[in-house]
Amino acid sequence: MITVRVxxxxxxxxxxVQGAAVKRALGGLGFADLEDxxxxxxxxxxxxxxxxxxxxxxxxxMCRKLLANPILEDYTIEVVGDLAAxxxxx
Amino acid sequence: MITVRVxxxxxxxxxxVQGAAVKRALGGLGFADLEDxxxxxxxxxxxxxxxxxxxxxxxxxMCRKLLANPILEDYTIEVVGDLAAxxxxx
Numbered sequence: 001m002i003t004v005r006v007x008x009x010x011x012x013x014x015x016x017v018q019g020a021a022v023k024r025a026l027g028g029l030g031f032a033d034l035e036d037x038x039x040x041x042x043x044x045x046x047x048x049x050x051x052x053x054x055x056x057x058x059x060x061x062m063c064r065k066l067l068a069n070p071i072l073e074d075y076t077i078e079v080v081g082d083l084a085a086x087x088x089x090x
Numbered sequence: 091m092i093t094v095r096v097x098x099x100x101x102x103x104x105x106x107v108q109g110a111a112v113k114r115a116l117g118g119l120g121f122a123d124l125e126d127x128x129x130x131x132x133x134x135x136x137x138x139x140x141x142x143x144x145x146x147x148x149x150x151x152m153c154r155k156l157l158a159n160p161i162l163e164d165y166t167i168e169v170v171g172d173l174a175a176x177x178x179x180x
Contacts, residue, residue: 001125007132022133022156029155033148035091036136042097043112046126058123065119066112 001046002055003080008068009040043067044080052079091136092145093170098158099130133157134170142169 010016016038023037045062049055059077068075100106106128113127135152139145149167158165 009132009134019133026152026156029152031148031152033138034135034152035138036134038134040132040134042099042130042132043109044099044126044128044130045124048123048125058121062116062119062121062124066116 001083002049002052003083004045004047004055004059005078005080006043006045006059006063006067006075007040007078008043008063008073008075009038010072011074014072040073052082055079055082091173092139092142093173094135094137094145094149095168095170096133096135096149096153096157096165097130097168098133098153098163098165099128100162101164104162130163142172145169145172 019038022039023034026034026037045059047055047058049058056077056079063075063077064070109128112129113124116124116127135149137145137148139148146167146169153165153167154160
């Protein structure tokens with residue numbers, strides 16, 4: 001079983017209304033040192049796959065089909081761990 | 091300016107309704123190899139701070155005051171980069 005983390009974020013040009021509201025609220029709480037804040041989604045998956053490349057390909061397919069909206073969002077896939085792989089060395 | 095990434099996730103025992111719905115939908119699309127899926131938030135911040143430790147402390151304060159609900163959620167803080175630090179060496 002392989003654990004994968006997907007980060008789904010609004011594309012740079014898209015207004016992040018939620019992020020703007022939170023940034024403003026933090027400003028009101030005294031965090032004047034905050035320069036920018038944007039909010040996205042993290043999706044933690046566990047998938048039954050043969051190796052990292054296979055897991056990454058399957059998760060990429062999930063992103064394209066459901067997890068991300070390609071018009072508004074970008075996504076990045078990070079393979080966190082492979083429970084079947086040996087813990088040390090290769 | 092230091093960029094920091096905060097991951098806010100429901101605590102392990104808390105039912106993730108959104109994640110369960112997405113997992114079910116992916117199952118319906120043929121992703122039978124998906125074993126688990128949970129959804130959280132990623133908050134990307136840029137903060138004007140003196141070094142990583144200072145940035146981390148400030149963001150931890152933001153999490154405690156606003157970004158995370160300590161009853162339902164856990165958070166992890168990852169310092170992504172320090173624009174003031176030299177690119178190579180120390």
